Amino acid sequence: xxxxxxxxxxxxxxxxxxxxxxxxxxxxxxxxxxxxxxxxxxxxxxxxxxxxxxxxxxxxxxxxxxxxxxxxxxxxxxxxxxxxxxxxxxxxxxxxxxxxxxxxxxxxxxxxxxxxxxxxxxxxxxxxxxxxxxxxxxxxxxxxxxxxxxxxxxxxxxxxxxxxxxxxxxxxxxxxxxxxxxxxxxxxxxxxxxxxxxxxxxxxxxxxxxxxxxxxxxxxxxxxxxxxxxxxxxxxxxxxxxxxxxxxxxxxxxxxxxxxxxxxxxxxxxxxxxxxxxxxx
Amino acid sequence: xxxxxxxxxxxxxxxxxxxxxxxxxxxxxxxxxxxxxxxxxxxxxxxxxxxxxxxxxxxxxxxxxxxxxxxxxxxxxxxxxxxxxxxxxxxxxxxxxxxxxxxxxxxxxxxxxxxxxxxxxxxxxxxxxxxxxxxxxxxxxxxxxxxxxxxxxxxxxxxxxxxxxxxxxxxxxxxxxxxxxxxxxxxxxxxxxxxxxxxxxxxxxxxxxxxxxxxxxxxxxxxxxxxxxxxxxxxxxxxxxxxxxxxxxxxxxxxxxxxxxxxxxxxxxxxxxxxxxxxxxxxxxxxxxxxxxxxxxxxxxxxxxxxxxxxxxxxx
Ligand SMILES: Cc1cc2nc3c(=O)[nH]c(=O)nc-3n(C[C@H](O)[C@H](O)[C@H](O)COP(=O)(O)O)c2cc1C
Ligand code: FES
Numbered sequence: 001x002x003x004x005x006x007x008x009x010x011x012x013x014x015x016x017x018x019x020x021x022x023x024x025x026x027x028x029x030x031x032x033x034x035x036x037x038x039x040x041x042x043x044x045x046x047x048x049x050x051x052x053x054x055x056x057x058x059x060x061x062x063x064x065x066x067x068x069x070x071x072x073x074x075x076x077x078x079x080x081x082x083x084x085x086x087x088x089x090x091x092x093x094x095x096x097x098x099x100x101x102x103x104x105x106x107x108x109x110x111x112x113x114x115x116x117x118x119x120x121x122x123x124x125x126x127x128x129x130x131x132x133x134x135x136x137x138x139x140x141x142x143x144x145x146x147x148x149x150x151x152x153x154x155x156x157x158x159x160x161x162x163x164x165x166x167x168x169x170x171x172x173x174x175x176x177x178x179x180x181x182x183x184x185x186x187x188x189x190x191x192x193x194x195x196x197x198x199x200x201x202x203x204x205x206x207x208x209x210x211x212x213x214x215x216x217x218x219x220x221x222x223x224x225x226x227x228x229x230x231x232x233x234x235x236x237x238x239x240x241x242x243x244x245x246x247x248x249x250x251x252x253x254x255x256x257x258x259x260x261x262x263x264x265x266x267x268x269x270x271x272x273x274x275x276x277x278x279x280x281x
Numbered sequence: 282x283x284x285x286x287x288x289x290x291x292x293x294x295x296x297x298x299x300x301x302x303x304x305x306x307x308x309x310x311x312x313x314x315x316x317x318x319x320x321x322x323x324x325x326x327x328x329x330x331x332x333x334x335x336x337x338x339x340x341x342x343x344x345x346x347x348x349x350x351x352x353x354x355x356x357x358x359x360x361x362x363x364x365x366x367x368x369x370x371x372x373x374x375x376x377x378x379x380x381x382x383x384x385x386x387x388x389x390x391x392x393x394x395x396x397x398x399x400x401x402x403x404x405x406x407x408x409x410x411x412x413x414x415x416x417x418x419x420x421x422x423x424x425x426x427x428x429x430x431x432x433x434x435x436x437x438x439x440x441x442x443x444x445x446x447x448x449x450x451x452x453x454x455x456x457x458x459x460x461x462x463x464x465x466x467x468x469x470x471x472x473x474x475x476x477x478x479x480x481x482x483x484x485x486x487x488x489x490x491x492x493x494x495x496x497x498x499x500x501x502x503x504x505x506x507x508x509x510x511x512x513x514x515x516x517x518x519x520x521x522x523x524x525x526x527x528x529x530x531x532x533x534x535x536x537x538x539x540x541x542x543x544x545x546x547x548x549x550x551x552x553x554x555x556x557x558x559x560x561x562x563x564x565x566x567x568x569x570x571x572x573x574x575x576x577x578x579x580x581x582x583x584x585x586x587x588x589x590x591x592x593x594x595x596x597x
Binding site (some may be wrong): 061250 | 297310311312313315316318319320326330331339340343345346348349350351352353355357360503553555556557
């Protein structure tokens with residue numbers, strides 16, 4: 001028996017080693033990193049530990065009784081194969097993440113993944129520019145780790161409301177990335193100032209690729225500059241999800257492909273897309 | 282010497298001429314071959330595809346799904362890639378898998394239902410599920426299955442155009458679902474699927490906006506289960522053709538409830554979003570249930586709800 005998966009990959013239907021698993025994970029830590037964001041550390045095994053930068057997990061953020069029904073998608077922040085851990089950085093906002101924030105170490109939650117298409121990371125790259133805002137930072141952090149292991153330099157512009165919201169240490173880890181904070185509180189996150197900043201970075205040492213996540217304004221700005229300079233880019237998009245597996249079509253976003261606007265499923269066709277194809281939302 | 286509770290119960294059921302290895306199958310729109318990344322697709326009783334239309338369609342505006350108390354409200358619409366794509370890509374993808382493939386079809390007109398049905402009657406498609414109930418396509422959720430007359434006309438036209446078994450999927454929004462069931466049986470349907478989603482609406486108290494881009498949508502999940510179990514029970518007493526129950530099944534007990542109410546098989550929709558393993562778990566749960574209840578053949582309990590101390594006669 002052969003089952004053809006949507007990825008084109010073929011496997012025997014009787015093969016029990018499935019590429020995606022729904023596993024019950026014990027919470028090892030669930031701590032505030034600032035007043036709005038928490039960091040969740042889970043004990044995990046199996047395919048979860050193979051999660052690649054840009055992939056996500058679909059999490060049942062509840063142990064019951066709080067009215068949370070559907071799962072919530074969350075980008076992988078860190079996978080640690082050696083210690084059997086996966087980590088997430090999340091903004092506590094809304095019913096699902098409120099429920100998640102209330103859970104304690106020792107509680108167990110159901111975690112489906114890894115899901116989606118992650119970043120296309122080309123080992124020949126020598127220098128990359130990452131532009132992140134808010135929780136987009138969690139999605140992009142694994143790129144800096146990948147880059148440090150592949151002899152590639154990362155410059156990261158991190159945009160946040162205030163210095164307290166920045167999470168630059170969480171982003172950088174031990175990746176050695178050069179961090180440039182831009183803030184709403186001092187006006188440095190204004191699009192025109194970020195544009196000038198990106199231009200100066202490109203003029204000084206041209207990056208091989210752009211990566212962005214977390215802000216529509218930054219997406220448009222970077223898309224424009226990528227086009228001007230002829231630098232390829234990738235964007236991780238966010239969308240509300242149902243199944244997370246490509247079956248329900250509730251997570252579609254419009255993308256420009258071959259001059260036409262088409263609907264793509266963020267969960268399966270993405271969440272990472274070619275920067276040039278993304279449309280604003 | 283094997284223990285008594287180790288016997289292997291027979292979970293197979295018959296929906297007209299089609300024999301299913303077990304009564305568990307996905308509900309249209311909540312399933313795709315992608316689920317094979319998580320579960321063994323060959324364990325299912327059947328496959329039911331997302332509803333397709335003759336022509337390309339974009340589907341409804343976003344957001345398309347929201348959470349409600351114990352349920353979900355959706356207005357996906359039918360973002361269909363059309364019948365050509367279905368025949369060229371979807372049908373071949375299931376080739377080599379054992380469970381029968383049921384093609385769900387939707388249409389704007391009775392004529393289109395007929396022509397689509399004819400085109401879908403190909404090798405590899407075991408039956409056609411007529412989604413005459415999708416509440417999102419017609420204005421204010423009005424659909425063919427809202428009245429016995431239009432439901433009859435749609436199924437009659439499909440019957441004329443295909444030799445394949447036709448499963449008519451009814452809408453719980455009709456005022457007398459059993460009457461619609463009788464009408465489609467009379468028009469030549471081979472089975473009833475009871476039911477699609479219940480038309481609903483949710484509003485965000487802070488933004489004052491509807492939670493769905495389409496304003497209204499279909500409610501699914503545990504919130505609707507008692508309503509649909511009741512409808513299965515009523516339909517079971519009104520028709521002779523088999524009934525497939527669908528609405529809010531999360532656990533094996535939920536599935537058994539439907540069988541007892543008179544369903545020969547059941548479909549699982551929203552539960553798969555919450556637990557992708559829901560279907561295989563319910564199948565193994567049925568085996569345990571049969572052992573516990575000393576049932577050798579699951580189909581013997583269809584319609585077996587005890588009412589006033591008497592077994593309601595099973596007509597399936
Ligand atoms: C996201 C979503 C999409 C659906 N799409 C279809 C569809 O295309 N055709 C159809 O007949 N029913 C569709 N349905 C209805 C389901 O097949 C099923 O009848 C309903 O959800 C009730 O079952 P449940 O409570 O187990 O989900 C859809 C339901 C959901 C939640
Ligand atoms: S969430 Fe279901 S298709 Fe993407």
